[in-house]
Amino acid sequence: MPTNRRTFIRQSALATAGTGLLGSMTTPVWGSRTNPPASEKINVALIGCRNMGFGILKHHLSNPEVKCVALCDIDENVLNEKAADVKKNHNQSPKLYRDFRKVLEQKDIDAVIIGTPDHWHCLIMVTALQAGKHVYVEKPMANTIAECDIxxxxxxxYKKTVQVGQQQRSGFLFQKANELVKSGKIGKLRKVNIWANFEYGTGPAIVPDEPVPAGVDYDMWLGPAPKRPYNKNRFHGSWRHFWDYGGGLQSDWGVHLLDMGLWTKDILQAPPKTLVYAANTYGQERARETPDSMTISFPKEDFVINYEVTAGLQRGPWDMTYGIAFVGNDATLVCDRSKLMVYPEWDNNARKARAEEYKFTEGKESHGEHVRNFLDCIKSRNRPASPPEVGRAAAMHAHIANIAARTGESFLLWDEENRRFTNSEAANRLITPEYRAPWKLPVV
Ligand SMILES: NC(=O)c1ccc[n+]([C@@H]2O[C@H](COP(=O)([O-])OP(=O)(O)OC[C@H]3O[C@@H](n4cnc5c(N)ncnc54)[C@H](O)[C@@H]3O)[C@@H](O)[C@H]2O)c1
Structure with missing residues (x-):
């Protein structure tokens, strides 16, 4: 391919933010060490340390070859607390940073974990890849469609290993569910019914704006998102209820659960058709922009994925708060992260069940396995369990449903080739985020 047509990152966050690293605009300039051999240490840095990011770092540190060499957070309180934990429990003293760009100048880092809110994922991931680092990026992969593509x-x-934090792909239970569905044990798949009913989805009680807490670089927390006064409801943890930073319960749980539906047929495209009903039944009582009630359908070639989101309630079908029912002609397979049951249909003519019953009740969270898979893939260069294409497909389903809710369009048609909606200009305007200066959307 001629040089001028090569795909490359033309501008980076580093280039735009005045760190004097303009040389990084076209090619990775720092580079990490070459891919470490199986026996060698893997040095990791965590960017975004408070909740999930730190959990994922802990899973990394439970592997003997991993060393934490850097921690970065815009909140000094979080940073110091997590540094003390790493020192106490792992006897390691990572360098501490408040600016992720400085982290990426540290040469001995092999891999970066991104545990920031969603609106930061794209910029930090692209910059980390440019710096030659492998990346474990939390889900949803990004907060918009355009960022997922980038x-x-x-x-x-950049050909580095990227694992998206859709850890269910690495766990025994969902691997078993996938195998049972794919191998035809429930007969021909007709529907995948998904639901997520969570109390937290309503958002917290409304509180007034306040001064920025001591030790917090709030402008750096906002980053590419619009400037706004500090309000704790839009900050740690509860940012996910506001469009500038996240996609609500719909994408928070949606990417995990939708991913399981897409996996049954290894679908990597965005949905061509989306049907959505959305409502905010809690009105203005809670601090939230995202809808508290959504009913979504994604018709696929020969089956349909349905997704019900209900914030503020915790009971759901099959007496499960959240879950997936794979409905086949011969049986329905129902599962969440702890259990998997196959309920066979009864054949009235043959007077016997059409499928075998199956029950597994020892499922558990699979972050540890997902991290192990990431580390193995850094060494082997194999495709990880949840590569960016998988992260994109799940995020796209979530984002398109949210765009339907935001525009009030109950039916959206997506043209995957042209990366546009064919029936709504209002929806097209939500594909690409507007980054606040000096941050710029990376261009590929
Ligand atoms: N895989 C899972 O099961 C799972 C579960 C929960 C959350 N998540 C994902 O993890 C990510 C983080 O969620 P959370 O609940 O931990 O959020 P959180 O608000 O608790 O923590 C985010 C941290 O990132 C820091 N941060 C923000 N901007 C930063 C920047 N520019 N540089 C450095 N640090 C920055 C914040 O100060 C905070 O400490 C989200 O993408 C979320 O969707 C995944």
């Missing part, structure tokens, strides 16, 4: 292209260009 991240897939960047991962392919």
């Amino acid at each position: 991240m897939v292209k960047a991962a392919n260009y």
Whole structure:
């Protein structure tokens, strides 16, 4: 391919933010060590340390070859607390940073874990890839459709290992569910019914704006998102209820659960058709922009994925708060992260069940396995369990449903080739985020 047509990152966050690293605009300049051999240490850095990011770092540190060499957070309180934990429990003293760009200048880092809110994922991931680092990025892969596309292209260009935090792909229970559905044990798949009913989805009680807490670099927390006064409801943890930073319960749980539906047929495309009903039944009582009630359908070639989101309630079908029912002609397979049951249909003519019953009740969270898979893939260069294409497909389903809710369009048609909606200009305007200066959307 001629040089001028090569796909490359033309501008980076580093280039735009005045760190004097303009040389990094076209090619990775710092580079990490070459892929470490199986026996060698893997040095990791965590960017975004408070909740999930730190959990994922802990899973990394439970592997003997991993060393934490850097921690970065815009909140000094979080940073110091997590540094003390790493010192106490792992006897390690990572360098501490408040600016992720400085982290990426540290040469001995092999891999970066991104545990920030969603609106930061794209910029930090692309910049980390440019710096030659492998990346474990939390889900949803990004907060918009355009960012997902950029991240897939960047991962392919820089050829580093990227694992998206859709850990269910690495766990025994969902692997078993996938195997049972794919092998035809429930007969021909007709529907995948998904639901997520969580109390937290309503958002917290409304509180007034306040001064920025001591030790917090709030402008750096906002980053590419619009400037707003500090309000704790839009900050740690509860940012996920506001469009600038997240996609609500719909994408928070949606990417995990939708991913399981897409996996049954290894679908990597965005949905061509989306049908959505959305409502905010809690009105203005809670601090939230995202809808508290949504009913979504994604018709696929020969089956349909349905997704019900209900914030503020915790009971759901099959007496499960959240879950998936794979409905086949011969049986329905129902599961969440702890249990998996196959309920056969009864054949009235043959007077016997059409499928075998199956029950597994020892499922558990699979972050540890997902991290192990990431580390193995850094060494083997094999495709990880949840590569960017998988992260993009799940995020796209979530984002398109949210765009339908935001525009009031109950039916959206997506043209995957042209990366546009064919029936709504209002929806098209939500594909690409507007980054607040000096931050710029990376271009691939
Ligand atoms: N895989 C899972 O099961 C799972 C579960 C929960 C959350 N998540 C994902 O993890 C991510 C983080 O969620 P959370 O609940 O931990 O959020 P959180 O608000 O608790 O923590 C985010 C941290 O990132 C820091 N941060 C923000 N901007 C930063 C920047 N520019 N540089 C450095 N640090 C920055 C914040 O100060 C905070 O400490 C989200 O993408 C979320 O969707 C995944």
